Amino acid sequence: GPDTSSAKLTSTPLFVSNNLWENLDKYINRWKDKDQIDPALWKTMRDASRTKSVYLMPWNTQVLYVYYRPSMFKAAGISVPKTYAEFLDACAKLTKDTDGDGRTDVYGFGMRGFRGGHEPWGSFIQARGGTFADFTTPKAVAGMQDFIDLYKKGYAPPTAPMDGFNEIIANFKSGKTAMTVHHIGSSAGMIDTFGDDVDAFPFPGDAGRWTSMGDTENVMFRSSKNKDAAFEWLAYLATGKGQVTWCSVTGNVPVSKAVQKLPQFQNSRFMKVSIEGAPFAGIYPVLDTTTEWISTIWPNTIAAALQGKITAAEAMKQLQAGLYK
Known part of the structure; x- marks a missing residue:
């Protein structure tokens, strides 16, 4: 053999x-x-x-890193976020009603609330100092609340609970979102669409830092x-x-x-941004429950939290029970 x-x-x-x-x-x-x-x-x-x-x-x-549109950053008068707080602020400032009709045309962050979204979501949890060992800690819950707030405040598309890979990439390429999270595998398509008007930065941290x-x-x-x-x-x-x-x-x-x-x-x-993010890149715990947690428990729980059916703390209790049952 x-x-x-x-x-x-x-x-x-x-x-x-x-x-x-x-x-x-x-x-x-x-x-x-x-x-x-x-x-x-x-x-x-x-x-x-x-x-x-x-x-x-x-x-x-x-x-994973954050794709962004330099032209949109320039129009909003902001620079590339260096901290987690600056990143959250950028999500707000990049959200715009560009034609004055009272409706949002550009959302600051392309949120992936459906399958596969656990990867960028993990960066929010760990930026607040949470870990995957216990989702129920105050720090982990705070990261979850940040994630929910981006949606509730209208800084992410209303379709976010059902948006997977295809949707976040389509939204970004169409100009509907100013930032989204993915990896170098989608960079060729980004360059084909935007030329020089697309760049990336590592997901910022605060009390902690992690990317998938x-x-x-x-x-x-x-x-x-x-x-x-x-x-x-x-x-x-x-x-x-x-x-x-x-x-x-x-x-x-x-x-x-x-x-x-x-x-x-x-x-x-x-590639350079990928290399910059490598020292704090990692994976979720590899357990017998991980596959089901990723494919079913996480997206269902996140959808309920984004739609206001459960609180951030309740969502994290469910996620903890699902992964460590």
Whole structure:
């Protein structure tokens, strides 16, 4: 059989519990390039396995950031937000009735309230100092209240509770929203639509800071009969020429600090913003309940909260019970 394979962090507990992947600790400890990988990313690898060991070698990521329209910022007289408070203020100031008919034409923030929206939502929770370990803390609830308030105050489209990926991108491209959250995978389409009138910045923080990370890693099978050679291959893909080639061709974000500094990555505005966000990028807890929580519990609970059927505190209690039941 194969010696190595690509894998996702979400699959880690299943494969580790069945002893199918090799523990990489001893290989990494003697690997000369291990410090090329950010400590936060190593922590994410360990957290995914629910152990103190690493079973996945980082390969490439996709880091969520905030797309914005420079022309709209200029018209509103604001600069790129550096803090969470400035970001919330920008959502208000970018919301406009452009033709004077008494109705909002441009919303400050393109909110994703449907499936997949848990990723940008997490940035609000952690900006207030909340964590995913306990959604019911006052700090986490405060982040949830900020999210609700953007909708209630009319700074996000009224369709937000049902807006998924297609809707937030369409709203942004049509000029209906001034900011939205996604990753470098949508940058080519943004440039096709706006040319130079689109840019991005990392989601700002305050008491805390977090953004969501999409990932593809590599693993070594325990059944491999060529483990030293297999690790050399994993290392080549993580920090060697394989890392440069793969990320250059696919447009994914490098995990190697040395590769991140290369001109072809630093000279791309969306790649550069992705790299800036990488040190505080992470994932949700990988539990047996995570899939259902993401696909059903989170969107249903958020819809109820945005529509005023439950409070921020009640919503967070439901989200806590759903993920940690």
